[in-house]
Amino acid sequence: MCIVYNSIGSLREIKSHLNRNGINDFHSVKELLNFQKSYSVTRQHILSNHSNLIEQEKSTLREEIANLNDHIRVKRSECEQLLQLELNELEQQLEKFPSTQPNIFKKFTSYLAKRRIRKKIKENKRYFDFRIDQAGQEFTELLAKCTNRYQYIISHFEKAVDQSSLSQLQDLDRKKRVIEEVNSSIYGAIGEQKVVRELQNLSDDYILINDFTCSFQPPIYYRQGNEHIKTIQIDHLLISPAGVFLIETKNWSEKSLNSVNLRSPIEQIKRASFALFKILSAGGLSSTLVLNEHHWG
Incomplete structure (x- = not known):
């Protein structure tokens, strides 16, 4: 079975938001969905x-x-x-x-x-x-x-x-009200959990890192996007005998798909791929990897 590190990022965001608002009686996305479904009752x-x-x-x-x-x-x-x-x-x-x-x-x-x-x-x-x-x-x-x-x-x-x-x-x-404020993260977590469940079925030759985060000091210049990259976040980083795969999970509505204010998942992958290439190819590059941990999942 695939070796998995970290829980998914959306769960971390949801948990942090709930804790900030003093809500500690939910322990899974399923419980949140059941709460919303049974609210009127x-x-x-x-x-x-x-x-x-x-x-x-x-x-x-x-x-x-x-x-x-x-x-x-x-x-x-x-x-x-x-x-x-x-x-x-x-x-x-x-x-x-x-x-x-x-x-x-x-x-x-x-x-x-x-x-x-x-x-x-x-x-x-x-x-x-x-x-x-x-x-x-x-x-x-x-x-x-x-x-x-x-x-x-x-x-x-x-x-x-x-x-x-x-x-x-x-x-x-x-x-x-507090739960509705993270609805997008809740539905994002549903998609990410489905991805993780599928990837877990891979053999132990594969390593899956969820919510991979890496910071760069000094920032690296990304010519294609004409920007300096200070940090990247990847939903799922799959390391396999065939190579390293970056997987972004989106659970967007039609409105989100049509919004020009949201970065394209393809652009996100290209940007993160460039930064990851720099990490793997430049041994002298100073970067900080942050593998976040929490008990949700």
């Missing part, structure tokens, strides 16, 4: 999940509101019983005083005691309802909060679902 699935969550929250709130009302009712009932018991005890104390006293001192102290009890009874009656209403105050505030949320869900269910799913949908949409 995934988005609807998120909305459906959050719709179920809001329904569950509504049901939970309904039960919690009922429980809180029960707690408040029990607290107020207990408070009312205690207040009434206190009033009864005060009235009983008042009734126990004798109608006549043996001397002026006892008559005066009895008067003060009865006055104090009557004042206490009057005060308890005045604040009777208020104290009952205040009972269970710790539950009352929570009840108001739950009731407001429950009423909001009832009146604005779709809005509640949108708010609940917003963060997850924003993350999904951001991934879609």
Whole structure:
């Protein structure tokens, strides 16, 4: 089997772009394509999940509101019983005083005691309802909060679902946008992977170097293109007993084929062939070969 070095260049570009944007949960071109293909279904699935969550929250709130009302009712009932018991005890104390006293001192102290009890009874009656209403105050505030949320869900269910799913949908949409920015590299990777799979079937007399990069210092002059070449990049460099072959893989649309701004693959091959010829034929030429490595492929 053909000896292969490096993964393909398009995968390196895709991985670098995703990492720069904080996306690390994709490990192959297939996963990226599956994400794009299932985007609409995934988005609807998120909305459906959050719709179920809001329904569950509504049901939970309904039960919690009922429980809180029960707690408040029990607290107020207990408070009312205690207040009434206190009033009864005060009235009983008042009734126990004798109608006549043996001397002026006892008559005066009895008067003060009865006055104090009557004042206490009057005060308890005045604040009777208020104290009952205040009972269970710790539950009352929570009840108001739950009731407001429950009423909001009832009146604005779709809005509640949108708010609940917003963060997850924003993350999904951001991934879609970031991936679409490297669509050309994704489809380029598909073509390059097909080339690599075919070349891997060659015997071990062949060596395949993917994403071959070479830099020149000083730059070499390319007369045919009237330019100085500082660096070259070759998608696939195949070294065989018959010679060295340069392979460029393109997965272009018709628009790309007709664009005058994109360099012809033939021109790329000619330019890279000239530079490679210089490397192989001029032993004294200073150049730097960079064989990039990454775990995709």
